[in-house]
Each structure stands twice: as structure tokens, then as C-alpha cells.
Amino acid sequence: MNRKTDTPVTVIGLGLMGRALAGAFLKAGHPTTVWNRTTSKADQLVAEGARLAPTVGDALRAGSLTIVCVTDYQAVYELLGVSDSELDGKMLINLTSGDSAQAREAAQWAEQRGAHYLDGAIMAIPPAIGTAEAVILHSGPRSGFEIHKATLDALGTVTYLGADHGLASLYDVAGLAMMWSVLNAWLHGTALLRTAGVDAATYAPFARQIAAGVAEWLPGYAEQIDSGSFPAEVSALETDVRAMAHLIEESEAVGVNAELPKLIKAMADRSIAAGHGGEQYPVLIEEFSKPRND
Ligand SMILES: NC(=O)c1ccc[n+]([C@@H]2O[C@H](COP(=O)([O-])OP(=O)(O)OC[C@H]3O[C@@H](n4cnc5c(N)ncnc54)[C@H](OP(=O)(O)O)[C@@H]3O)[C@@H](O)[C@H]2O)c1
Numbered sequence: 195m196n197r198k199t200d201t202p203v204t205v206i207g208l209g210l211m212g213r214a215l216a217g218a219f220l221k222a223g224h225p226t227t228v229w230n231r232t233t234s235k236a237d238q239l240v241a242e243g244a245r246l247a248p249t250v251g252d253a254l255r256a257g258s259l260t261i262v263c264v265t266d267y268q269a270v271y272e273l274l275g276v277s278d279s280e281l282d283g284k285m286l287i288n289l290t291s292g293d294s295a296q297a298r299e300a301a302q303w304a305e306q307r308g309a310h311y312l313d314g315a316i317m318a319i320p321p322a323i324g325t326a327e328a329v330i331l332h333s334g335p336r337s338g339f340e341i342h343k344a345t346l347d348a349l350g351t352v353t354y355l356g357a358d359h360g361l362a363s364l365y366d367v368a369g370l371a372m373m374w375s376v377l378n379a380w381l382h383g384t385a386l387l388r389t390a391g392v393d394a395a396t397y398a399p400f401a402r403q404i405a406a407g408v409a410e411w412l413p414g415y416a417e418q419i420d421s422g423s424f425p426a427e428v429s430a431l432e433t434d435v436r437a438m439a440h441l442i443e444e445s446e447a448v449g450v451n452a453e454l455p456k457l458i459k460a461m462a463d464r465s466i467a468a469g470h471g472g473e474q475y476p477v478l479i480e481e482f483s484k485p486r487n488d
Pocket residue numbers: 207208209210211212230231232235263264265266268269272273289290291292316317318319320
């Protein structure tokens with residue numbers, strides 16, 4: 195990573211994640227100012243060389259770049275609101291988790307106070323911060339990201355997604371959808387196999403191979419979605435639905451929870467009823483792209 199180590203940075207919020215972020219800046223050599231509502235959480239960082247600001251205003255004044263990482267957006271407004279005049283001209287990166295509407299609203303709030311604002315999402319756990327494994331997403335004006343990228347590199351693999359401040363949050367939840375879907379599918383398969391005495395560790399390598407194989411299909415399926423054309427090149431949805439019925443029947447026969455495949459089959463059945471049975475699986479994007487109204 196190309197790191198710039200002399201930029202003063204401020205980290206506001208020293209929970210588990212904020213402490214990891216400040217620690218990574220310190221480790222990379224950045225003069226690091228910190229602030230937290232509960233002051234004692236700064237002790238270790240101060241021992242490592244951080245400067246503890248007495249107030250949020252002092253913290254904002256100290257660095258050209260301020261990272262805020264607290265529980266939620268309400269906390270961001272509560273703590274920055276009292277010193278909002280200090281935001282003028284400052285670069286603020288909010289790595290607090292939230293939704294896309296909250297991110298866009300916070301961008302307006304910060305920009306009305308003269309700040310340059312990027313919203314971000316951390317797709318990593320605290321121990322990974324400071325390593326390439328930690329993916330940190332940013333959205334908002336590109337210029338703000340470019341100016342500070344070399345400093346942000348201290349945190350992990352930092353990525354810019356686009357000018358819409360809501361993008362980082364949207365990618366964040368899209369990633370959660372992927373993560374839980376893969377885990378849930380694995381748990382369901384593991385529950386099935388355990389009924390025959392196969393333990394989780396035996397099935398895990400097979401499951402991993404299947405997940406990796408399915409992941410290979412994504413670029414081709416994405417082309418179908420983007421072009422809005424779903425020719426059944428390898429399998430038609432009506433064939434897939436017969437396999438779904440098989441999965442449900444097997445689950446029920448061996449006493450395993452079948453709620454998940456029933457949910458997916460119900461979506462596929464609606465798609466077939468709408469005339470898409472002869473098309474390929476990604477045609478289900480149309481079911482995923484609308485709320486369930488009935
Ligand atoms: N931990 C993870 O694995 C992880 C991964 C990805 C993203 N994140 C995101 O990172 C953010 C922080 O998570 P965390 O794990 O660090 O949480 P945490 O350990 O619970 O820390 C929460 C932080 O928010 C502060 N805070 C809460 N309400 C406040 C208020 N009204 N005014 C001032 N400060 C307030 C807390 O201050 P006090 O210390 O005074 O209570 C503390 O610094 C969250 O949005 C979380 O979703 C976390």
C-alpha cells in the first residue's frame with residue numbers, strides 16, 4: 195500500500211471499531227488525535243502516542259481529515275452538532291453504519307456546515323483493520339477521496355464507489371445479503387447431511403467448492419440482467435423449480451426446516467405464472483426488484 199504518514203488525522207468515536215481505526219493510523223505514523231464520549235477508551239491509544247482532544251471542537255480543529263465512527267447516525271448528529279461551526283472547510287468521513295437515505299441526509303447536513311463529506315462503510319471486523327483484508331467503501335465527491343486516499347490506505351483496502359453518497363451503504367447491505375444467503379444455504383445443506391451422520395466439517399469443503407462454482411456464473415448472469423434478456427442457455431426456470439420442489443420434499447421428509455426453499459420457490463412460481471418459465475434463473479431479478487404486495 196502507498197501510505198502517506200505525515201497527515202494529521204482525527205478519529206471521533208473509540209468503540210471497538212474506532213479504536214482499531216485510530217490504532218491503524220498511529221501504526222502508519224500519522225499524528226492522530228482522538229475523542230470519545232467515554233474518555234477512558236482512549237487510554238491505550240494515548241499510551242501508543244495519540245493525542246486526546248478535550249472537546250469535539252478541539253478534535254475537529256486538530257486534523258485536516260476527521261473520521262467519525264460511532265453507533266449510528268443519530269449519535270453523529272448529537273456529537274458533531276454541538277461543534278458544527280468547526281466543520282467548515284474540514285474533510286469529514288463518516289464510517290458509521292447506516293442506510294443510504296441516512297448517508298445522503300448526513301452529506302447535506304455536513305455540506306450545509308461547509309464540510310467536505312464522504313460516507314463510508316467498513317466491511318471488516320476490528321482486528322482486520324490496517325490489513326489488506328479490511329475493505330472500506332467510500333462514496334461522495336471523488337476529489338475528496340483522491341486527496342486523502344494515501345492517508346486512508348493505512349486502514350486497509352480503500353475503495354471509491356461513486357459520487358452518490360448513498361452508494362457505500364447500499365454496497366454494504368448488498369454484501370450482507372450475499373453473506374447471509376451463502377451462510378444460510380450452507381447451514382441448510384449441513385442440516386440435511388447431518389440427518390445421515392455427515393458432520394459439518396466433512397460437508398464444508400464440498401459446500402465451499404459449490405459456492406465458488408456458483409460465484410463463477412455471476413458475470414454472465416449479470417450480462418443477462420443488464421441486457422434484460424434471459425435465454426435459457428444452461429437451464430430453464432421451470433427446470434430449477436422442479437429441483438426446488440425436490441429440495442423441499444427431501445427437507446420435510448428428513449425433518450429439516452424447509453422455510454427457505456419454500457420462500458424462493460414461491461418467488462419462482464410467481465415468475466413462472468408471469469410467463470418466465472422458459473427463461474434462465476436471473477429472470478428472478480424482476481421478483482427481487484419489487485416489494486411483495488399481496
Ligand atoms: N465492530 C465491528 O465489527 C464493525 C464492523 C463494521 C462496521 N461497524 C460499524 O462501526 C460503528 C461503530 O461500531 P463499534 O463496533 O465501534 O461499536 P461500539 O464498540 O459499540 O462503539 C460505539 C461508539 O459510539 C459511541 N457513541 C454512541 N452513542 C453516542 C452518542 N450519543 N454520543 C457520542 N458517542 C456515542 C460510543 O461512545 P462511548 O464509548 O462513550 O459509549 C462508542 O465510541 C457502527 O456503526 C458499526 O455498525 C462495526
